[in-house]
Amino acid sequence: MKKYISLFVLLLISSAGLYAQSIYDIRNAIDFFESNKMQRGDFRKTLSESEIEGSPYYIDEFTKGTIFTSQKIQYNDVPLRYNIYNDEMEFQTPDEQILAIAAPEIVEKAVVGEDTFSNIPYELGNKVKRAYFILLTEGKLSLYARPQVMYQKPKEAAAYKEPEPAKFIKRPDMYYLRLNQQAAVKIESKKDLQNFFTDHQKQIEDFIKENKIKPGKEDNMMELVEYYNSL
Known part of the structure; x- marks a missing residue:
């Protein structure tokens, strides 16, 4: 309880x-x-x-x-x-x-x-680590976003350039797919999508092509995950 x-x-x-x-x-x-x-x-x-x-x-x-x-x-x-x-x-x-x-x-x-931060395993090279991801949609196949912030060191004054303070710079979110309870996988390209799906490959490939799915767009990834979960 x-x-x-x-x-x-x-x-x-x-x-x-x-x-x-x-x-x-x-x-x-x-x-x-x-x-x-x-x-x-x-x-x-x-x-x-x-x-x-x-x-x-x-x-x-x-x-x-x-x-x-x-x-x-x-x-x-x-x-x-x-x-x-x-x-x-x-x-x-x-x-x-x-x-x-x-x-x-x-x-x-x-x-x-309104955000759910899930602490889940994910693939990083040949290792599996854990981190917080924002849950976007959940099912047999789940979609997560990982926010990105880059730290830029301060820059000293140079010829024709003023000094710059240190900065935190927001970067576009990265998207990850997680099948069942496996480690989440980062999806950056159509090749990543092709390598990720080991079942329903022909249907998924056709769906990606027909709907012009782009891995860097949240709404596209949501469509793809919802389609996969309907199969």
Whole structure:
């Protein structure tokens, strides 16, 4: 049975008296992260980016969200924001400390506003790693987006050029496909699509050609995934 965490202490008892569901204070969520700090040593304060132009965050402001852990525990109403550059989900404590958990395997997913950040395995070269991805559509075949931020070092003054401060520069999202529970695969080209699909190949190839599917366009990728899941 899942535990539900929120800002209010409330006991809900059905009129039939079938069950009771406890809802704890947000401090329990902080205790959870503190316990992981003690066990793993992965917990740290985030660094200040005040001297860098741009932003490393998906959305700068904290938004109340829900964390689902790999232990099937749910923490509600936690102020969250996603640091793209560090690939970390940050949260704000009641005394306004900004903290981040650097062991994403602890978190199964985080729902922040209308976005679901899933912590899933993905292929990186010959290795499999884990990271946060934004879930776009879910099924036998699922589509994910991975936001991108590039860090540009400061540039010193040169002939006819003014000095430039360090910057965070947003880049276009990368798209990943995940079949069942396998590691997600980055799709950058039509060749990537051809190599990804090992079944329904002729139908998929025809669909891509007829609908002029482009891997870098979210709406095109959504169409392709929905078509595959209908087969």
